[in-house]
Amino acid sequence: MNEIRTCVERFSRIIDLKVHFSDGEQDNHTIERLRVNSDWIPDDIPLEIQQRVSTFTAEVSHLLRPRTGKSNITVYQASVLDSIRKNGNVIIAQADKNLGPVALDTKSYIRMALDEHLLDTDTYVQVSEEDARQAICDLHKDIIVWTRKYSFTNVLSLDHRQYIQHHVRKNFKDPLGYLYLLVKLHKTPMSTRPVVSDCGSLPFPLGEWLNQTLLPYVIEQPSYIKDSFTLKRELNDLALPPNASLVTFDATSMYTNINIHDCIDRIEKYLREISAVPRDRDVDAIISAMKLVMLNNRFRFGDLIFHQIRGIAMGMSPAPTIANLYVAIYELSKVLPLIDDYLYFYRRFIDDGLCIWLHDADPIQDAKNWKEFQSIINDSGLQWTFVKPSKQVVFLDMTIEIENGKIVTSLYAKPLALYQYIPPSSCHPPGVLTGLVLGQVLRIFQLSSRDQDINNELRLFYKRLIDRGYNREGLLPLFARGIDNAKSYMALSQVQREARKEAKVGKTDEHVCFHIPFHPQNPPSKRIQRLWRETILSPIGEKIFTDLRNANGFPVPVKRLIVAYSRNPNIANLTSYRILSKRTGLKASSFIGTHS
Secondary structure (H helix, E strand, O other): OHHHHHHHHHHHHHHHHHHHOOOOOOOOOOOOOOOOOOOOOOOOOOHHHHHHHHHHHHHHHHHOOOOOOOOOOOHHHHHHHHHHHHOOOEEEEEEHHHOOEEEEEHHHHHHHHHHHHHOOOOOEEEEOHHHHHHHHHHHHHHHHHHHHHOOOOOOOOHHHHHHHHHHHHHHOOOOOEEEEEEEEOOOOOOEEEEEEEOOOOOOHHHHHHHHHHHHHHHHOOOOEOOOHHHHHHHHHOOOOOOOEEEEEEEEOOHHHHOOHHHHHHHHHHHHHHHOOOOOOOOHHHHHHHHHHHHOOOEEEEOOEEEEEOOOOOEOEOOHHHHHHHHHHHHHHHHOHHHEOOOEEEEEEEOOEEEEEEEOOOOHHHHHHHHHHHHHHHHOOOOOEEEEEEEOEEEEOOEEEEEEOOEEEEEEOOOOOOOOOOOOOOOOOOOHHHHHHHHHHHHHHHHHOOOHHHHHHHHHHHHHHHHHOOOOHHHHHHHHHHHHHHHHHHHOOOHHHHHHHHHHHHOOHHHEEEEEEEOOOOOOOHHHHHHHHHHHHHOOOOOOOHHHOEOOOOOEOOOOEEEEEEEOOOOHHHHHEOOOHHHOOOOOHHHHOOOOO
């Protein structure tokens, strides 16, 4: 009941704020993401509005009263899950590339983390609790000094400064990140990828600010692509000469192989000398923040503490942005000038590159160009592996081909992909299936060039959902709706698509969210929507809500309720442990100095 009371109080405060800050103008500004949430509640809400909101919250609280639900797993399944959680000799890790859960014995998990990563003394240094605590105290002081030093410049807004200071104080209690492994099942032999979960670490808030500050510089780079959809749109417009082929390349362990000092120097030079877009940024503040974040990645693995001295950790907030910009700056002067020489097109998604290669008529010169290109890319400060020029490549989630001088694409998935769509027995709102089908059908249409590929992918998607336990009667109407929606969307221009998206989202001040946990035995969202209309939006015989006015005489803009469900813990949440120290049994320190 306390959970529902919290949800109701949150809703009441949100709608009170919407009413209080209404000023009669259309408001669609973006709320600053890096800010400390206030708990202030306005006290000037007109009585009629208060009464309507109170009626709604009282009735919805009755609707959402606690209920004893029937479990969607059997007693035996529950006992197995419980035994896995209590078994200190088993770790449930996650596979890389979203290939599902992986059960490992704890000894192997610890051994892989140490042997493959943490015992590499060029990258990691083990530190004691005392040394780590002293370093954290120094870092805490340095970050606070940084916020004060730049608080009177344009680089730090008041929201940013308060956000960083608030979270630095909050995170000081548990200031280190936590390392966990993703298992690369798709690699032979199997290996692992280290990830540092730093969302509660001391440098995290400064890293968040740094990510937000540097991201605009990344987006403006000529080689930047946001996702497969933007790449597909760019490829659609190309008309290729007969000597064109496709090339892909990817960086070897990009994050851990970045030289920290070279990275900072390169980005500083770019910001001071090369960047053509003036921004209200203080380069000194950005570079100082980079040093504080990149040179202070300390984390726990079980009962051990390590300091990363080379590269940046995958999992840290600014890692993709910094790595992306580091390579993009090099590309500006060394790679992009090759366009119209032996490159026709060049794009990169973080550590995966795609280009269209122009073969020289002379095979000897063509081979020389290919060798030169690889050398230039490898001089970026990282090492890359290359796939030789061909008419067909796999890039991101697409198979890309050259066919009659045009680019054609189709969907690609790794052979080990499990297609673990949410089963019908899962405790999720009914709208999840609708969103899944409509979203995936639209993706199929967007990324597939040929009708036969679209039809094939639709059949496979339908079959996979049937295999997960869904029935034909429920799926067919959703597929029909999804196909109609996709065809309508594909007929629009990009400008029309953006306008449609904006219209669908609506103005931020015109809707209010009611956040509640989903329970399958609670009334459906349409019942809550009806209650909203009956008690707040348009009660019988009373003015509609948008005709009411706040204390300053301005009309209330709110006209739409969004029921925002949160999900319950899933099996991965219940069985996976990213913080090894919370597990009983083997200690990571017992493996130091031993051999597998």
